[in-house]
Amino acid sequence: MKIKQVDIYQLHWQGLSPVWHPVVVRLTTDTGLTGFGEAGTAYGIGSVGTVGVLQELAHRLIGRDPAQISQIWQDFYQHSFWAKGGGVVFYSAVSAIDIALWDLKGKALGQPVYQLLGGKVHDRLPAYASHIEYGWGPFPRYVTAPDDFARLAKRVVGQGYSGIKIDPLNFERGKTFLPFRGLLDSHQLQEAYDRVAAIRKAAGEQTRLIVDCHAKLEPAAAIALAHKLAPLNVSYFEEPISPQNVAGFATVAQQSGLPLATGERLTNALSFAPLVDSGSIQVLQPDLGNCGGITSAVRLMGLAAAHELSIQLHVCGGPLATAAALQFEAACPQFLIHEEHEVNRKPANIASGRYHYAPVDGSYAIPDRPGIGQELSEQAMEDAQVTTIREEE
Template sequence: MKNDNSRRSFLTKAAIAAAMSPIASLASFGQTYEHAINRTPKASPPSNLKITDVKCGYIRGSLFVKIYTNQDLWGCGEGVDAIPGTYHLVKNFGERIKGKSPLNVHRLFEDIRRSGFFQGAQSGMYVAVLSAIETALWDLAGKALQLPVYQLLGGKFRDKIRVYCDTALYQQNLPKPADFAEAARKSKQMGFNAIKFDLDQANDPNKYDRYNWTASPAELQRMYDQLAAAREAVGPNIDICADMHGRYDAVTAQTIAKRVESLNLMWLEEPIPAENVEAYKLITESTSTPICAGENHYLAHGFRRLLEIGAVDIVMPDLQKCGGLGEGQRIANLANLYYVPFAPHMVASFLGAMASAHVCASVPNFMILEWQSYFHTQPMFKEIINYEGEWVNNSFITVSEKPGIGVEINEAGMKKYAIPGVPFFE
């Protein structure tokens, strides 16, 4: 009744005003209509949103994808590692989704994946490129619906994402224990409470044979001394993990894992190649040092066997190549059924870091996310993206509350780093 009275009162007053001053009433109505137009969003409803184009650019180890629509909205995504030479694959995927709604993220993901069963859709370049496309779709959907990606993924368990700093000492030729100690101290001073080091050294003069993956006694001693120096430098309350990049055999893995048990590592990462999960199980069962793997596994399918047989203690999918954000969440949820922590690998730009952070916020079993020291040392990473706010503070990223991922690529800043001879967002 109240609504009827209000409506009747409005109409009565409007009629009286119109009779008393038709010209004034007309002017007033025009202003009201103009104000209503100004308040109305100019873009069509999200249900009418359609993909119009997909373009990409390459910078060193990363592929950046941008998906355009008929409403001047776009989404950005990133793929890593298995992306060289994939320009035409990106364009091919783009043709498959043109004219479709970007809001159907899972369906478009499945459309591309299922249509590629005989084209390599199980792993590698196909899935890495699909990861970039899928991430851009989430970014676009968030912008269209004015929601951060974590909200589209079901909400968040946490506001901040803990990260560990990869010291990248592999870029230094044969670092000594003192170099490990110095890098550990520096990372701690920067506020990080978790640090990662690389143990594999192809140029180690104590290596007997470049193709024999068994470490010599001197190599094993070098690995232990490096980690021991780092532990002594930062004390017992800073997490330390070590990466072997899948470059050794099971004998070496078992030996070094046992050797460093007293150092209380957060994990030993990929001591052997990814393919043989049964070998991983033997290593994991032989030591109290947690074993971590997953950056070279693809899709949730690639993690099923690892988890079923207890091959690893921690899973670390790379969300920029394992299938994207939705697939990353599926992997985390699968791991959660086995009470296995989720600690994503991350070697991308800050766009990839924040995209990963949205997934980490959305799952209960998140442990820690990788953070790269190059963010602090290489100006390129600041130049290729636009982001307002602090990147990391005391070993934590604050998850963006902006629509989509919350990080934009800067094409002008990227162009000077683009790979020569490859089309750049064309």
């Protein structure tokens, strides 16, 4: 079996924010078998660059045996020059291809990917409701009032979720991500506290509460916010500052009193290692679509095991991203909880997958279809902008 064609899909999600640009790759073999993988740059800036890298890497794939996943990964790493720089756009392209290769192998063997990773260690995967400040409904709606946070918290607890995550730092009207912040003033600290406190009161003390700062703060501001939130029993503090600031992470870890988490902007194990070695983080959050795919995530699983740390995959993309995450999490002993991002509830997102996986009573059953258990829907592929690289006749 060899790869004869690579299709790169730039999806169009009607009705969603214009900043969303999911990128999916499909590998087709000479036997007709196909494998799908999704890049992790669906949001923000970078999807066009990912498409460009995928086009270049596709030429290295044509004619290759897709079963040689590690060999292909090493080829990209050793011979692409930029791979050793750790750039997210480059690794998003590698990740999409790697996931598609695992999908192909699972389909060829008639097995779900979790079986190829050693089998299930979890029968169900508990999930938390991620970023309810974006509305937690079929249409985007950004909320800022504590009463709205309380209302949405009651809704997700009623749906069975065991945890909730929010970013409480959206202060400026019409903006969902703040510019880089230095020290927060007393009004901002209180407003952030009021939002998180409203969720804690509505959700109860048994609900896991995760606070995400999207790397907006400087260390001093992150420490001040952590101290302000201390009475609310925050489970862990996600990306309080830039993950590139290893010394800053150590300072925040020492002075905040909260477990720290990061990983969605990091790539291979080498980029996680300084934070892990410094003892700064307790929860690794790689994104399968950014970190180098399943192959790289397996190495991170070993890193987490060696340091007795938890893994909570960052999952923020299309149905392929969710499906791949479920397969990996099922086989991951360090798995903590699944991120059910609010975008996964949007009708346009759901329609882009051939199958729909959703939590029931706040947890996922593990799909047992071969491969990652998901493909693009025919409509999604028809509506997408497609670039094809194929074997020359």
